Amino acid sequence: MPELPEVETTVLDLKNIIGLSINKIKIYRNNIRYPIPKKITTLTKNTSILSIIRIGKYIVIKLNISYSIIIHLGMSGRLKMHYIKDSIIREKHDHAEIFLNNDKKIVFNDPRRFGILDFIKTSSINGYKYFSNQGPDPFDKKFNEKYLFNSISKSKTPIKNILLNQKIVSGIGNIYASEILFDSKISPLLKGMDITKEQNNRLAKSIKRILIIAIKNKGTSFKDHFLIDGTLGNYQNRFKVYNKDGKYIRIGKKRAKIVKIVQSGRSTFYCPYLQRI
DNA sequence: AGACGTACCTGACCGC
DNA sequence: TGCGGTCAGGTACGTC
Numbered sequence: 001m002p003e004l005p006e007v008e009t010t011v012l013d014l015k016n017i018i019g020l021s022i023n024k025i026k027i028y029r030n031n032i033r034y035p036i037p038k039k040i041t042t043l044t045k046n047t048s049i050l051s052i053i054r055i056g057k058y059i060v061i062k063l064n065i066s067y068s069i070i071i072h073l074g075m076s077g078r079l080k081m082h083y084i085k086d087s088i089i090r091e092k093h094d095h096a097e098i099f100l101n102n103d104k105k106i107v108f109n110d111p112r113r114f115g116i117l118d119f120i121k122t123s124s125i126n127g128y129k130y131f132s133n134q135g136p137d138p139f140d141k142k143f144n145e146k147y148l149f150n151s152i153s154k155s156k157t158p159i160k161n162i163l164l165n166q167k168i169v170s171g172i173g174n175i176y177a178s179e180i181l182f183d184s185k186i187s188p189l190l191k192g193m194d195i196t197k198e199q200n201n202r203l204a205k206s207i208k209r210i211l212i213i214a215i216k217n218k219g220t221s222f223k224d225h226f227l228i229d230g231t232l233g234n235y236q237n238r239f240k241v242y243n244k245d246g247k248y249i250r251i252g253k254k255r256a257k258i259v260k261i262v263q264s265g266r267s268t269f270y271c272p273y274l275q276r277i
Numbered sequence: 278a279g280a281c282g283t284a285c286c287t288g289a290c291c292g293c
Numbered sequence: 294t295g296c297g298g299t300c301a302g303g304t305a306c307g308t309c
Contacts, residue, residue, distance in 0.1 A: 002302060033285070033304090057303080075303055076287075093287085112286045114303060133304085157280070166304080173302055222302070264281070267300085 002057060002073035004138070004171030005214035005235065006226055010079055011054045013228040014061075014106075017081075021048045021101040022063070029095040032113040033074065036096065040119035043067060044098075056134040056170030058116075060125065068122045069098075072130070074114030080107040081228045106228075134170045138207050143169055145204045152200070155192030159203070160268050162192050169207065175220055175242050178269045180210045182241045187275040188261070188268045194277075213238070241269040 002010075022044050030036050043065060050062040061069040071079070084105050091109060096117055098106040108117060120128055135151075136142040151168045152159070162168055163177040172180065181188050184206035186199050195203070219226065219233035226233060240249070245260035249271060256273035 006302075072303085074286095075301070110286095111288065112301090112303095114285070130305090155279085161280095164303090175302060220302075226302095265283090 002075075002077060002226075003173030003176050003220075004054075004057060004211055005176070005217075006219035006233065007054055007057050007059060007073065007171070008215050009219045009233065010073075010226075010228060011052055011059055013081075014052045014059070014079070017100060017102075017104075017106070018049050018052060021046060023099040023101055025099070026097045027095070027117075028090070028097075029113075032095055032110060033116055034118070036117045037119040040069070040117075043119070044069070054137075055131060056137065056166055057173070058130070058134075062122055066122050068120055068125060070116065070118035070120060070128070070130075071108065072116035074110060074112060074116070076112040077108065077110035077115035078226045079228055080109060080230065081105070082107075082230075133167050135165075135167045136169060138169055138171055138211055143204075145201045148204045149195075149197065149200045152192035152195060157192055158188060158263055159186060159190045159192060159195060160188035160263050163207075164266075171211070172207065174266050175239075176210060176214065178242050179240060180206045181275060182270060183210050185274055187272070187277045188263065188270050190277055241271060243269065245269055 023046065025041050025044050027036050027041060044063065047063045047065045050064050053060050057072060059071040061071070063069065081104055084099065084103055093111040094107050094109050096108040100106070125131065136147065152162050155162060160177055160181060163172045163180065164174065178188070180203070184199070184202040186203060214220065214235045217234040217238060220235040221232040222236065225231065241258050244258045247258050248255045249258065251274050254273065256271050258269055258271050261268050
């Protein structure tokens with residue numbers, strides 16, 4: 001599930017725990033993608049939550065003890081929140097639980113274990129090893145048409161792969177890369193160096209437009225739930241190309257086919273008639 | 278320096 | 294019903 005819109009939706013859902021206290025954190029499985037620091041359980045007892053922000057696809061929970069909790073949902077991770085008294089049985093792949101002082105807990109569930117749960121000094125966030133790969137957020141002032149053009153116009157890499165490069169712009173993943181390129185009428189195969197100014201400017205707009213619409217729809221839910229209360233996002237109902245290979249769409253008077261190709265081992269969906277090189 | 282493949286892991290699905 | 298193969302929303306790391 002988790003690209004920028006899904007992570008943003010999760011962060012927005014978490015906003016109402018700001019100001020609450022953490023009674024304790026329980027770790028049930030230490031070997032997710034990276035080991036979870038041991039001190040997360042000892043140092044977080046009776047701390048309070050100062051703020052929660054998103055950096056790319058990462059969630060940062062700042063505490064009042066000069067430490068922050070870092071969460072990345074990987075491919076299959078999600079957060080759930082429910083009343084402690086309602087949750088007698090732990091689900092499979094629940095790896096950690098954060099107990100709050102409002103009788104609720106946040107549960108970190110991640111079947112594939114590509115996610116991250118880390119605990120770092122808040123003062124070291126800027127130098128945090130995984131944040132050094134994070135380029136500007138699509139909604140950051142730094143991310144504009146000029147920045148995008150300068151970042152991609154010398155690259156031999158296909159634009160689809162460029163969009164997946166978090167260092168150039170953070171937060172876009174495999175679903176939204178296809179949807180954004182369809183929206184901007186650009187072929188996923190087009191090399192960065194071959195992009196025109198006009199295409200570049202359309203692309204910058206589409207990145208923001210598609211991600212905003214996705215956030216308004218509370219993100220994409222594939223087969224599993226992802227909202228913190230267990231309900232579904234809606235953006236999967238608005239896909240134009242993702243997972244729609246073989247389907248036809250109307251473009252003017254023409255019926256145009258959506259196809260699937262593979263780029264760097266990952267599926268790309270697009271309409272070759274609309275998105276010509 | 279940049280481009281590319283690989284590895285990490287579970288589960289769902291498909292064809293035999 | 295079972296088994297093997299393929300694929301899935303991400304990304305760090307090794308190698309050329």
